[in-house]
Amino acid sequence: MAATVASSHSFGGGLHPLQAKGLLAAAQQRQQQQQAQSQPQLHPCMLNAHHSNSQHQHRRHDSSQPPQQNNNNNDTGGGFEMATRKPQLSDFHRIRTLGTGTFARVVLVRPANGTEIDRQKVYALKILRKTEVIRLKQIDHVRHERQILKDITGHPFITSLQASFADRDFLYLLLDYIPGGELFTYLRKYRRFDEEMARFYAAEIVLVLEYLHEKQGGIAYRDMKPENLLLDADGHIKLVDFGFAKRLGYKDDQHPVETYTLCGTPEYLAPEVIQNKGHTTAVDWWALGILIYEFLTGYPPFYHNNPLEIYRQIVEKPVLFPASPEISEEAKDIIRSFCTVDRSMRLGNMSGGAARVKAHLWFKGVDWDAVEQKRHKGPIIPHLSHPGDASCFDVYPEQDVNSETYTEEMFEKYEKYFEDF
Template identity: 60%
Template sequence: MAAAVRNTVSSVLHHHHSNREPSPQANQLPNSHDRQDSPAMERAREEEKHSLAHWEDHKRPLSPDQIANDGDQRTVGHSSQVLRQDDFELIKTLGTGTFARVWLVRLNNARDEDQNKVFALKILRKVDVIRLKQVEHVRNERNVLAAVAGHPFITTMVASFQDHDSLYMLLDYCPGGEVFSYLRRARRFNEPTSQFYAAEIVLILEFLHEKEGVAYRDLKPENILIDAEGHLKLVDFGFAKKVENRETYTLCGTPEYLAPEVIRNTGHGTAVDWWAFGILVYEFLVGQPPFWDHNPMKIIVEGRVRFPSAMSSEARDLISGLCTVDTSKRLGNIKGGASAVKSHPWFRQIDWNALYNRKVHGPIVPHLRGPADTRNFDEYEPESENREPYSREMRDKWEECFRDF
């Protein structure tokens, strides 16, 4: 995959890129090795596995209102009381992080017709989540993904569950890998490709901000995957937070993409995503972000973007509007919100309704040998066997925090 590595900052520092930190999920499940399931529990597990195998049969883009209002009626995004890790065959590691590992999995003992039904399973060790002070981020991630399940350009959390020492999020698998890898290979995207990807991201931000009141806070090419049809999927919601109209103060994100108000610690909200979006559009068109420096934060607060002469005037105008230090004047955060971005001349070719409903063909469709193809993901070292146990003391103190999983 990508050669360069960009670090993400938070109260704890962890790595970018296929290191999509798996996310937490918890229910009051005893350790699977310590229990004998009742016949009723076994039936419930088999029914749930059958439902998982066929969740994509009902997959279609839900409208933003349906996603926001029909949470209890959706087949995805739920907390399962019956699933456990041994319901899945672990095929290959897709990414690792400081406290999580993402696996390509299929259902164990699947029926013949379900052998090709694969998922990405994010496994978070409770001990590591606690030790790295990521409990709140993990809870935020699970709850935000549950709330947004069904959006056409956000990774679908099909279900979450937990056992004695781990949290699990079962996600749809995007076999195309990261946009970052395609960008590095191409050096830069042409204008139509950049417009297509940027427009799908606008639809994501419009939904997160205006329907859910969520700031994503880590927008960058490494967190955007390409699915089998060539559409984008935003992943890794570890820094996402429901802020609505309040401000928050956590320093988190990736240095080249941080908005000035985050660096200055003056309080920030959803406007940080529009700044990062401007940086992202620049990186699509140029091949690297505008504030590429040993100390990007120093030059970000000045907010002066230098444009290459080859960039179109409309692209410059869009990026300048987004990368405005004063949040009250920042495009996306001014009157009209996302609509003001969508009506910008750079997007004049976009049919927003057709795009949302995935009727427009993606510019890059990955070449795949099948649903479980992993050629677009790196190889990873095996997991260490020497892991700190989740002690009774830790359980007594922290288990309640994972109850939602």
């Protein structure tokens, strides 16, 4: 399957007269600080995947935050039944690795004990090495991911946390297994989606953002991209990888608290993130506009091998549409409405929130109750032979090459941050 994202795209047109010098200086400084944190391509089940061209170039960048303690000590996050104790690694039989990263590995597992029916169930177990979480300054992100997944488990279009636990060296997140693979893989295969397909997936994403922003106290997801959207057996999306998600809360009834962490994937970053002006849940609506554009064309509107050039394009250039493929005026309008630099005028972030998104002409005729209830199968049905089929995922080495010891000194200093696992 040929990748549809080229190293650069030029559609002509002039630049907005915005000054990028300060932006680029700040971005260069951040990039130097972050190079050690760049991660290789990871499996979609909760790992930090990246968009790629033929050279598999990274799209994910982050800046560190100091750890913050949380006194919530709930044992489990979801539906895995351990009546008298927390789960432990020996409760599961390891089937195969689904993906690996700098400090995490996801493996397909099934219960080692229980009834025959129990042993037929499969899960995705995310394993995080404590030493690497500490070294890469990811303590806060890992803790946020676990807590947010615990709070939102059960939504039809979001991965579900079944349990969390820990041992001396590792943290574990037990998640539902989503067998269909990344939506990005199918986008590469199809080269682009027609508008009906794009609308189907976008509608499900709208419901996810409505839930996170308006029903869960202002959770900003902050890493929307096709690599983080998996397909279930019926072709519906499941949003995964909440490592950059953050519950912002609200200053008042309408205005979420701002945050300043530079995190996400370059092609999908909103201008206010790049300019370090403080950002809110509005960044997710910008990213949805970029995502719809990519669905319809096969590539994002802002792209370059150098992330700094991507940042410059986002700040200075409007979204421009190619002559081919033909895109409807309604689709162009919703993309422009999402990708509005002034976030106070950005669709989804204006008064009315997600309700105004649903009322947009591009979504005319969509039965939102039917979408939420998944009454219709998706336009792409993964080819699966059984519930534990992992054929949609690449084969990875089973050996963990990193074996740095979690020392007594590290235990004394950092274990308090992992107690609620």
